[in-house]
Amino acid sequence: MDRLGSRCPLPGYSRPSVLICFLILATSFLMYPMLRTLSLQLHSAITGSYISGTHSIVFVNCPNEQIARDIARGILDKKLAASVNILPKTSSLFFWKGEIEEATEVLLLIKTKTSKVLMLSGFIRLVHPFEIPEVFSLPMDQGDVHYLKWLEEGMEED
Structure with a gap:
């Protein structure tokens, strides 16, 4: 673990994996409404069903x-x-x-x-x-x- 921390380019961060996990979670959270809408539209197009509230x-x-x-x-x-x-x-x-x-x-x-x-x-x-x-x-x-x-x-x- 020390070797991973010693290669981190950001000062003060000993674990770049924590930062990466945070960025992935934050991006997923922010993208969820758009991804959900797109998946519902795709499902609607394939099945011919209606998306409530459209x-x-x-x-x-x-x-x-x-x-x-x-x-x-x-x-x-x-x-x-x-x-x-x-x-x-x-x-x-x-x-x-x-x-x-x-x-x-x-x-x-x-x-x-x-x-x-x-x-x-x-x-x-x-x-x-x-x-x-x-x-x-x-x-x-x-x-x-x-x-x-x-x-x-x-x-x-x-």
Whole structure:
């Protein structure tokens, strides 16, 4: 063991194997999410199964149907989603600046990849007229394989 320690190029380290083990563990820990995602995608491609949480439904309230349509078209033009449903006339009650408010709004149901939710949220903040637009998402647990494939194709870059 002394011979190994005497050849260590770093001063103060008598055991280079400890440093190497630490670097391998740290790299493995940092790479785990990416490696897990890649392995799940490979498994999904081979077996044709769906990876839960790959897609999400994003909910956004808009003040009227015209604004909802404009936002929906912008989302689709930028390929941030494959499909947007516009559900008219929802009644909303909410706290705003310490008071209970009541409004009629239009709800967008946006189907997208979970990986695009952050970009989608940023886009909505830029174009939405509300000071704080309601934007939240729920991951899809399951779905028809053909529909989910269609979602993927709808968001492919040209």
